[in-house]
Amino acid sequence: MQIVCISSSNIKHAGQNSTSLKACKLICEIFVEKTCCDVKTEIITLADYEPKPCIGCGACFYKDKCVHDNEFNRIYSILCKADALFVISAHYAPIPSKLAMLLEKVEQIAFLKRFNDESYRSPLFGKPVGIIAHGGGTEEIHKYYIEPVINTIWNALSYPVEMNIIGVNEEQPRGVTFPVKAVKKVDGYIFPKQEYDWNDIEMRLEPLVNKVIAALQDK
Numbered sequence: 550m551q552i553v554c555i556s557s558s559n560i561k562h563a564g565q566n567s568t569s570l571k572a573c574k575l576i577c578e579i580f581v582e583k584t585c586c587d588v589k590t591e592i593i594t595l596a597d598y599e600p601k602p603c604i605g606c607g608a609c610f611y612k613d614k615c616v617h618d619n620e621f622n623r624i625y626s627i628l629c630k631a632d633a634l635f636v637i638s639a640h641y642a643p644i645p646s647k648l649a650m651l652l653e654k655v656e657q658i659a660f661l662k663r664f665n666d667e668s669y670r671s672p673l674f675g676k677p678v679g680i681i682a683h684g685g686g687t688e689e690i691h692k693y694y695i696e697p698v699i700n701t702i703w704n705a706l707s708y709p710v711e712m713n714i715i716g717v718n719e720e721q722p723r724g725v726t727f728p729v730k731a732v733k734k735v736d737g738y739i740f741p742k743q744e745y746d747w748n749d750i751e752m753r754l755e756p757l758v759n760k761v762i763a764a765l766q767d768k
Contacts, residue, residue: 550765552580552590553631557638557648561596568683568745569637570594572727575751576635576679579758591631593624595647600624603653610661621654628655629672633679633761634712636702640684643697652705663709671710677764678712679757680724685743691728699724713764717756727753 554576558569565571570592577590601618608616615621628634638644659671682698684691703723706712716722731744 550584550586550588550633551631552577552588552633552635553627554590554592554635555637555648555651556592556594556596557636557645558594559596559641559645559647563596567594567596568743569639571745571747572637572681572683572750572754573635575747576637576681576754576758579751579755580762583758583762591627593627595624595645595651598624598647600647600650600654602650603657605657607661609654609658610665613658615654615658618654621651624651625655625658631676633677633765634673635679635681635761637681637683638698638702640682640686640694640698643701648702652702656705656710659709659711673706674711675713675768677715677761678706679715679761680706681754681757682724682726683729685729685732685741687730687732688728691726694726695721695723699726715757715760715764717760725753725757 554573556567556569556573558567560567573592577592580590581588598620600621614625638648662669680699680702682694684694686694700723703714706714714723717725727750729743730746733742735742
């Protein structure tokens, strides 16, 4: 079983301290602990890639890949081989640009194929995907990431890609969010310092991982 987790942050200087990357690692740990079968996990760190935006040339209809973007093709090949995906995204404007470019091309390939042949199914069709959003919002406001982040990713992975988008309850039917514990200013540093409660985050992510595992077992 192959599980792929996408860390969507563009903040290259964050390195191993990237919140998206840490969340990916936590998800992989939970997944391995919860399953007794042979599980391989892989993290795709988008900060390490340089994808290009879609130009709408249509060549992907014939090639099943982007003829202008080998970086995208590398990622897409990994996604297509996975049994389940997780997408972790910070709240940017509304999502990180590299994730937007990735989703744009995934959707475009599926759209052109499906428009010309309604029986076509994307290589990602039916695969479980868990969507996670985070940002600088505290407990009071992190739920507002659902509309700009969760729903944006959900929209891209719905028709015509038609992944099996996993939710946890009526309040979070398309993915989960987690808050920042505290945001502080640091003298001489232009960026906010964000602190997280990782035990709390694990409790929020675990139900989603359990639902993805259940979806895999039902296939």
